[in-house]
Amino acid sequence: MPKQGMEPIRRDALVRATIAELGAAGTLDVTVSQIARRAGVSSALAHHYFGGKDQIFLAAMRRILSDFVAEVRRELKGVPREGRAAAIVRACFGGSSFTPEAVGAWMCFYVMAQSNPQALRLWQIYHLRLRSNLIHALRPVCPRPAAAADTLGALIDGLYIRAALDPELSPAQAERQALTVLANLCGDRK
């Protein structure tokens, strides 16, 4: 029963369903039909709105990325200069960023970036933005902000991978590890 103005609602539902499906499967081997079924529509409609499977995946990737950016901004609100780096780390492991679903989908996007130029481009943008945010946040507390930002970024990626494969690794543990390294990176020159 068609209603007017469904497009944004359908798009949203499909994007959500994509993230859920990717997160649950942990693989890019997810069919358009599965996504559409979870979103409560036919696969034809998914194609109608997005044009193709890749576009659906890219939309989901953009969503996760922008959710993460929002999380960072929220965590950064009202935090003094010296606490900014820790706030960014908390954003990585808290809120909606570190649910099993999001982590699984995130890993899928890493894979997609290896063969899809647009996905690679999105990843590079995320990567550069996180890096510059971290450098800026580390400048007041760290002797070598750029190097520390690279290390911290790599550690965060690694913790994501491990969380995806090892359900034992809790968000709290992961966050603690990252914060410990952050403290070391900052404090070992005094």
Next chain:
Amino acid sequence: MPKQGMEPIRRDALVRATIAELGAAGTLDVTVSQIARRAGVSSALAHHYFGGKDQIFLAAMRRILSDFVAEVRRELKGVPREGRAAAIVRACFGGSSFTPEAVGAWMCFYVMAQSNPQALRLWQIYHLRLRSNLIHALRPVCPRPAAAADTLGALIDGLYIRAALDPELSPAQAERQALTVLANLCGDRK
């Protein structure tokens, strides 16, 4: 032109071809035909020897894992107690462990482990072995060996991911970052 005693040679060629193909593609979307072609045989023969696609992939995964173990052993040879942790780190980024090909294939196995129970099992074994090696190596030089091993392991995984997506990241840089964190993890209590 059939010759006797080809089986081990073919198996080896197919495993090598699998790693090369996975490493080049950066995805599990590699067909048996591609692998077989690169190995110079028909796809039917690949099925004949391995039984199926999954078996081929698992054989390749086992190969990469055992190559890595060999690398660690080699790097550890004749190194004094205090240098063991650094030697393991060097093994991760040197030799055949950190070629673009091996890193790409490695990432594929992480993906496979998310949906294939046998691959997950193999990953867990690798994971536990690396962990216990690291803990043992860190004991003489580090106040909290277990925590440090977990952190170092995650960092190494993260550096692999980044190397896979970012050709700018050289082995030397990655190794330097890992060794820096290792030094911090050891030295910050003095």
Next chain:
DNA sequence: CTGGAAACTGACCCGTCAATCAACTTCCCT
């Protein structure tokens, strides 16, 4: 010399899935 095992392949079968199409329904504008 001969029969069987090992090595090897081309052709085929069959399931799956992205993508398209031709409909049908509901809503809104004039």
Next chain:
DNA sequence: AGGGAAGTTGATTGACGGGTCAGTTTCCAG
């Protein structure tokens, strides 16, 4: 009212890829 736009789907198509099989060649044992 009624025509077009938006919403929606089931059925279909076409490609692709894993797996199987029947058949061919080569080698070796008895």
